[in-house]
Amino acid sequence: MTALPPGSVIGILGSGQLGRMLAIAAARLGLQTHTYSDTSGPAFDVSYKHTLGPYDDTQRISAWANEVDVVTYEFENVPLQAAAAAAALKPVRPGARALEAAQDRLAEKTFIDRLGIPLAPFAAVNSKADLEAAIEKIGTPGILKTRRFGYDGKGQARMARPDQAQWALDEIGNAPAILEGFVKFECEVSVIVARGLDGATQFYDIPLNTHVDGILATSTVPGPLPPNQVDRARDIARRIADELDYVGILTVELFYAGEDAGSPLVVNEIAPRVHNSGHWTIDACASCQFDNHIRAIAGWPIAPTTRHSDAEMTNLIGHAANDWPELARETSTCIHLYGKRDARPGRKMGHVTRLKPLTT
């Protein structure tokens, strides 16, 4: 296992806030960042170099890959051909298998199901007949979700009754989809695991996540899971990461249904990347998720994921970022703004992490 020395260039596909925070982490370790994106974004401000180009332009991707030492990505919808073009020249970490598993909900759920890990019931939907059969099998309420390109609650239609089938199909534009049955749960949590090139793993503490309008609102540590469920949740994440021969930060979102449920922990979805629910690690851990993602893909050892403070991360969505003067007056509040110009509704403009002395 060869570690990339300081001065090496990390290639990042994508230029959003995750890329920005990855670029900062890379700089801290003496590594340079060359981002590739189809639009100018927050990561460009702190990157050594950037290339503007379409994600499906494999020639451009190849030219870019030639200039970097390792390739990673900040979003899971990288075209597989682009990843393959890059992989022909330089290591892509996490690898193509993680992308394949994560960018198609049907592939993702099939993969996790095969590992024997509990999931909400699901069925493929390519037509109205499929949907009617799926409702027959799974029942309502349920959620119709596009197989691809869904995030922050987009590309989803919640069905309360079977007679909403046509409405739901229209709502998601009749795209290839899955029907997912509702799972009764107490709360949502996420496991953020760092897996090194040598296969060693380290887990961050598991936060409680709350959502508003389908978008993550807060992540809080310590979270709600009792120790035995923490072990179980980590085991789920480890099995997924091992199966994918994963390198970097992997996030597994879980529903927690309580100790007495048949399946206390049910996988919601996985993200083959650093994750919004891990932003608190920047301020509450010596080594944050961005640091460990860069370390992993550069072949460095994973740093300990221990937490020195309790923390609550709150997203600043849309106009909430305009409250920066008040937030700047709060004590023990770490402000992170992503440098985006337009505070459109639903847009992640920044986040704050409120720190408290360590309790557990």
Place this chain on the structure above:
Amino acid sequence: MTALPPGSVIGILGSGQLGRMLAIAAARLGLQTHTYSDTSGPAFDVSYKHTLGPYDDTQRISAWANEVDVVTYEFENVPLQAAAAAAALKPVRPGARALEAAQDRLAEKTFIDRLGIPLAPFAAVNSKADLEAAIEKIGTPGILKTRRFGYDGKGQARMARPDQAQWALDEIGNAPAILEGFVKFECEVSVIVARGLDGATQFYDIPLNTHVDGILATSTVPGPLPPNQVDRARDIARRIADELDYVGILTVELFYAGEDAGSPLVVNEIAPRVHNSGHWTIDACASCQFDNHIRAIAGWPIAPTTRHSDAEMTNLIGHAANDWPELARETSTCIHLYGKRDARPGRKMGHVTRLKPLTT
């Protein structure tokens, strides 16, 4: 007092590692950085924009100042004309008075002396006759120091005996100088104070600093000062900052001679900027010195300077940075590398901060 909103541009004179860490802190707060430097340096990698130009090119400085919202600097040897050219267009923080006081050892010591703050005995030296008179007054051992452009022990000659006068003058190139008498002390410490545009101050914990070959080697918190001396040291720094109507991070290096000394605390020198002895604040505080410098010059409130962990910062000088693979395997060690190519002897290549649970 108007605070600069996110999206504003921070102009930084200088492109070294201090500028690099300032640029990262600015990015976190949603502010952009435009650096100005006469050489390409570590700060350029993480800056939104940079201008290469001589520091004494006031026309170029003016053009640059027109593109930024506030001007700061990462080194104290900014030509005063350059600072004045910038100040004619945009606020320069800290201001020209701090630069004047800090870039000439004679002006610095005269200023501090007038405040009634203890200093090592000193005298101006412009000729051999001056030096002989100074030796007569102060005695030996002593250190002959150039008035300007000294750092990391450069531009200094240590004199053990009066007959070394000519050697010492030759050693510093017969530049305008001061002779400084030796002060007996137990250890060196530094006060790092953040002062806002509103005059409010916050102090970081005072580290113990050790040096090797005139270059800072380690800074450790908690430091050695008993509480009453901490109060006294902070008072010294506050008076200096207030007198300069200072905005940003100010560093005051002090010799500590022990509780029973006539002057337990003696000022060694001041630096009108973020300082190497404050690098541990990145990893051991929710808001580090770089964060608070940016907040101050942007007119934001100063964030609390409380520490969540004990810390020891160790500089990586020259080839010490080649130990990164071993350092990366250490637990609780935060690695910071500055992206410099050549590990020349005496060159600051990076630093590590080793964290421990909070004791005091």
